[in-house]
Amino acid sequence: MRTAVYIDGFNLYYRALKGTPFKWLNIHTLCESVLPKSLKIHEVNYYTARVSGRINPNSPRDQHLYLKALSSLANVKIHFGSFQTQNKWMFLNQPVNLRPGGQGALSPNPKYACVVKTEEKGSDVNLGVHMVRDAFMGKFDHIAVITNDTDLAEPLRIVTQEAKLPVTLICPTNRAAATLSNHATHVRHLTGYLSANQFIPRLVLPDGSVVIKPSDW
Structure with missing residues (x-):
């Protein structure tokens, strides 16, 4: 089944990655590990926003390096919201x-x-809108979403009940919010998958440039 994945970047970070040594995460291999082998991942959409250095001066630099690492993945698309x-x-x-x-x-x-x-x-709104749009356009046969943000319950309901498309909710915590799981066809969890799906510390990008894992990660 042709599958598209939609990742709520900040929900993933704050629910599963913050304070861990697993922030250098390869989201494509992660999705391949969590989802059944019968699903063919055609596209991974990652939703985030540029962070500020108000609290941690290193945060913008670290995020920039991580986004460059993600750019080495051919089927990953990064979508930006904004901070106000x-x-x-x-x-x-x-x-x-x-x-x-x-x-x-x-x-x-x-x-x-x-x-x-x-x-x-903008991030959660963009994720929900893009997911619903792609479902009704028939771009994919199956959708997977990494989030535990209850604001996305209505987009999940529309995709499963109105677009009649199966949705796998991949929860970044041990317990998925009921308002999300009630609208999902399947529910999976990230527990146990993070450590095995990390980028190598030193990445060579397609343009020949090198990205190195931040030292404080």
């Missing part, structure tokens, strides 16, 4: 907790604070 950063007033938990330093008294005790809020926009 703005100052926003938000209500504070009472009593106020301070970090570092733990709980502390402020005078006068504030109820609101202006915070720097960063939100990723």
Whole structure:
């Protein structure tokens, strides 16, 4: 069966990769390992956004190297959303907790604070729209999705119930959200597959350039 894979990059990172030594992940071999051998993967769509260095100055560089590594995979397409950063007033938990330093008294005790809020926009919307579009266009016989984001429940329902296409939900955690699994034809998990599907530390790209795994990964 002709299969397309749609990967929610940030959900995969925060649910399965952050804090692990498995971030140098080959997403194509990962999908081949998780899915049945009878499925032929024609396309892997990876949805992400360019990160900032506000918290970790190395993050943009590390992400850039990883995206270059992904570019060495012939059937992987990278789709970008964007990050929006703005100052926003938000209500504070009472009593106020301070970090570092733990709980502390402020005078006068504030109820609101202006915070720097960063939100990723577009990735999950693009994933859902592209998945539904491809299903109704008949580009593939089967769809696989790596996510545990419940915002994608409705696109999954449309693909399975209205486009009548089988969907395999590949959950990055041990327990899939019920609103997603209820609309999936099959459910699989990434547990046990990450360590065996890593890029080699030093990659030579088709143009002859070299990409080396970040030292802090």
